[in-house]
Amino acid sequence: MTRPGQDETGHSRPAGRRGGWYLSGFIGLFGLFTLNVLLGKARIQFGWDVPFLLGDVPEFLLLLVAAVFLMLAALGREQNRDRDRPGDNT
Numbered sequence: 001m002t003r004p005g006q007d008e009t010g011h012s013r014p015a016g017r018r019g020g021w022y023l024s025g026f027i028g029l030f031g032l033f034t035l036n037v038l039l040g041k042a043r044i045q046f047g048w049d050v051p052f053l054l055g056d057v058p059e060f061l062l063l064l065v066a067a068v069f070l071m072l073a074a075l076g077r078e079q080n081r082d083r084d085r086p087g088d089n090t
Contacts, residue, residue, distance in 0.1 A: 019076030022069050029066035033059065
């Protein structure tokens, strides 16, 4: 007997191409946001001369786009889960 997230062989099914791409986009954008925050902190703490840091508004927009990508990845996974579930599709 298989669980809902597994196929007949017992392996987990992939989340789907769209959900996977959105999740990869989120990870990349959030990584850039985190790097920017850490470089800003290092500039203050250690007096480093960092040539490129995002300002307040671009930093917020980067975090906003990352959050949108995370939401789209979650919706893509939910859509794939509902499509794979047998029963009524209302």
